[in-house]
Each structure stands twice: as C-alpha cells, then as structure tokens.
Amino acid sequence: MFNIYSSIFIFAALGAVFVVAPFVISWLIAPRNPSQRKSSTYECGEAPVGSAWIQYNVRYYIFALIFLIFDVEVIFLFPWAVTLRSLGVLGLIEMFIFLAILALGLVYAWKKGALEWL
Amino acid sequence: MKYIYDIRLIFDFVFSLGARLWELTGLPLWLYSQIKIVVIGSILLGVISLAVMFLIWLERRLSAHFQSRIGPNRVGWQGSLQAVADIVKLLAKENITPANADVVVYLLAPMVVFAAAFMAYIALPVAPRLVVNNFSLGILYILSISSLGVIGILMAGWSSNNKYSLIGGMRSAAQMISYEIPLVLAVLSVIMMAGSLNLSEIVASQKNFFDWHIFRQPLAFLIYFVAATAEINRLPFDIPEAESELTAGFHTEYSGIRFGIFFLAEFANMMIVASIVTSLFLGGWHGFGFLPPIAWFLIKDAFTIFTLIWFRWTFPRFRMDQLMNLGWKILTPLALLNIFVTGIRMFIK
Structure with missing residues (x-):
C-alpha cells in the first residue's frame, strides 16, 4: 500500500522541484531592474483602472451546481461499470433507472432555463 | 534485440543490480523502492522535456506549413534546435x-x-x-x-x-x-x-x-x-x-x-x-x-x-x-x- 501511493507524493515533489530549478537558474542569470512602470498591472498600455480583485457576476454559478450533482453520480457509476458483466441484467436495469432520473434532472434544468448563458 | 523489443527488461536488469548493491549497505529495502521511483521520475522528466521540445518544434513547423509560411529553420537542422534556443532565451529574460x-x-x-x-x-x-x-x-x-x-x-x-x-x-x-x-x-x-x-x-x-x-x-x-x-x-x-x-x-x-x-x-x-x-x-x-x-x-x-x-x-x-x-x-x-x-x-x- 505504502509503495503504491508514495509514488504519487514523490512525483508531486519532483514536479515542483522541476519547476523551481529553472526559477533559480533564471534568478541567477536574468537581469533585474524593476521599475514602477514595468511592474504595474498590464492593461494594454493604459494606466490600470482599479484592482482586479472585485466581486463580479460569475455567470456559470448554476452550471457549477449541476456539475456537482453529475460528478457525484459519476463516482457511483465507476464501480458499476467495472462489475457490469457479473452484475447481470438486473444491475443494468437498476443503474438505468438511476441514470434516467439524472437525465430527467438535466432535462428539467434545461427546460427551466438553467443552461442558458444569461 | 530482446532489449529493444522490451525496454522494461533493461530497467529490470539495472534495478535488480541496484538492489544487490543496496543490500550490501544494509539500509532498509522500502527506502530503495522509493529511490527507484525518484530515479524513474527523473528519467521521465527528461523524456517529457525532450518530447515537449520536439513538439514545440513540430507545432511551429506544422503551423507554418498550414499557413504557407516556412517557420523556424535557422537553429540546427530545419530549425530543430529552435526550442533549445527558446529555453535559453526564456531563462535569461x-x-x-x-x-x-x-x-x-x-x-x-x-x-x-x-x-x-x-x-x-x-x-x-x-x-x-x-x-x-x-x-x-x-x-x-x-x-x-x-x-x-x-x-x-x-x-x-x-x-x-x-x-x-x-x-x-x-x-x-x-x-x-x-x-x-x-x-x-x-x-x-x-x-x-x-x-x-x-x-x-x-x-x-x-x-x-x-x-x-x-x-x-x-x-x-x-x-x-x-x-x-x-x-x-x-x-x-x-x-x-x-x-x-x-x-x-x-x-x-x-x-x-x-x-x-x-x-x-x-x-x-x-x-x-x-x-x-x-x-x-x-x-x-x-x-x-x-x-x-x-x-x-x-x-x-x-x-x-x-x-x-x-x-x-x-x-x-x-x-x-x-x-x-x-x-x-x-x-x-x-x-x-x-x-x-x-x-x-x-x-x-
């Protein structure tokens, strides 16, 4: 068990190190002369207007909710898909009922206009 | 020939040799398997970097051909070292x-x-x-x-x-x-x-x-x-x-x-x-x-x-x-x- 999952952490660390190394090299050889103009926020040459950390309307809020429902559903589907052959027709029908309810949910959201980009 | 066909055999050989040497040091074996993963990961990083350099060249050349341009062809044969030059440039920026x-x-x-x-x-x-x-x-x-x-x-x-x-x-x-x-x-x-x-x-x-x-x-x-x-x-x-x-x-x-x-x-x-x-x-x-x-x-x-x-x-x-x-x-x-x-x-x- 330890051997199987330790590789994930080792790879995460290796990936991070692989990114840090060029940062360090570049820090050593690249020129550094920052100025106020240079380090100001880029806005196509204009002086930036205000901060970007504002509250703005995230339009896909309802999409995110539907996504959450479907993502959880998919987790249920994975073990079912693997064992489908041994589950037989009954397992197939049961999952189809589950899927049909979800598909109905999608149709309902669609009809309610939740899938429109407002 | 066998080794060309199944690259895994080379790894098997090297790592079994490594395991022998590791036993001589007397350190725990689980540490060896972790080091093995680090080594494999580093090789993989190298392979990925090389592949990415090749792909950057490929994409630029192909893009050029799709648009009836020539694309990068100065650094190395047919511009094949362009990606290396780009990396050096990016590092020095x-x-x-x-x-x-x-x-x-x-x-x-x-x-x-x-x-x-x-x-x-x-x-x-x-x-x-x-x-x-x-x-x-x-x-x-x-x-x-x-x-x-x-x-x-x-x-x-x-x-x-x-x-x-x-x-x-x-x-x-x-x-x-x-x-x-x-x-x-x-x-x-x-x-x-x-x-x-x-x-x-x-x-x-x-x-x-x-x-x-x-x-x-x-x-x-x-x-x-x-x-x-x-x-x-x-x-x-x-x-x-x-x-x-x-x-x-x-x-x-x-x-x-x-x-x-x-x-x-x-x-x-x-x-x-x-x-x-x-x-x-x-x-x-x-x-x-x-x-x-x-x-x-x-x-x-x-x-x-x-x-x-x-x-x-x-x-x-x-x-x-x-x-x-x-x-x-x-x-x-x-x-x-x-x-x-x-x-x-x-x-x-």
Missing part, C-alpha cells in the same frame, strides 16, 4: 513580478499546473509492463489528477491581479465543469466494455484490430476527443487565453521562464490526452508486428498530437456561451445516450 500581485500564489501557480500534469504520468503504460506504477484504478486516477490543473490556472488568474487573467482563470473553470462530465461519461462506456479501470488491462482487451474501442465506441471516441481538447484549453476551445480579447488570459502577467512553465505544462497535458486516447481507443501498444510495442504506442501518440495541432488551424474559436451549450446540451446528453446503448448492446448479444 527578466522576470517581472507585478507589484499588485499576490506573490506566493503567483509563484505557486505554475508549480501546481505542471505538477498536476506530471503526476498523471504515473499510471500511463506505454508498453507492456512499462509503467511507473500499475494502479488498479489507473484511468480514474489520471482523470482526477489531470483536472487538478485547473486549480493552478485559477490561482494564476486570481493572483496576477489583472482583469484579463481573472477572466481567463474563471473561463477555464467554467470550461472544466462543462467538459468534465461528457469526458468521464465517454470513458465510462469504454470501462463498461473492458471491465477494468487499469489502463494495462484496458489496452490488453483491444488485442485484435477490430477490438479497438474506436470501432466499438466511435461516439465515445468523438465525445472524449472533443471534451479532452476543451479540458487542455487547446483551440478551438482556448478561450481562457484567447489572445484577441484577453491578451494572454491567465498567464498575461507571467514573463520569462514562468511563462515557459505554463507552456511546458500545456504540452505535457497534450501528451497525456494523446496517450489516453491511444490507450482507450486506439489499442495502445498493439500494432501490426515488425515494430516494438512502444514504437506503435508512440506512433499513435504522435498522430493524435498531430490531429490536435491540426485542429488549431482548422476551427475558429468558440464563444463562451457556444462552448457551454456544446458541453451541456450536446455532448452530455449524447454521452448519457451512449452509456444506455452500450449497456443494452452488451446484454443483447
């Missing part, structure tokens, strides 16, 4: 950190994006037994890890404190939630037929040419390919970095090698998608003899990547609402339908 940025998150973002891409390679078999760790949950692991990259993109977009970056990051998240569902559902129909989550076993189930899932699951293949193109932000789904409206999207404020890392991660992600397409739909390392399995895998991989590059110069970019519509109103219902059809077909035969 000044790194501009915007004054208003959240510096910690700003610097962590490229790391998250690349590490997420790199971690997915653990469960990717390129030839029989040639895989870092043969997870029994292989494809599920790859799907979950590769969708972590969007967190890095969001971090980059938010921490830059730039309006273009913020919108780019948000769009990337919107794209992820729209295309994750059809993507996973398309993969599910393949899993139903193969009866396993392990990529090696899925590939093993496609031994004969007409068992390749592209023939048994053509719809799933199309859905997966479209959704995966959207997941890795390639054109025509590259609205997170749409240069005509958002300058460079989430990496507007990144300069020098920091931008280079995002570029590297994009190509690393492209290779993962191409490898998954190859393993799930194109029969993985199964070929028509006369070449070692890994060569067949790489040929199919290269062809898939070529198709992705081809897409870039063929399709115009989608608008945000069109993109969401395609994901939710076309691909998701189609993928659900495909699961129904696959299930019924499996039991009617």
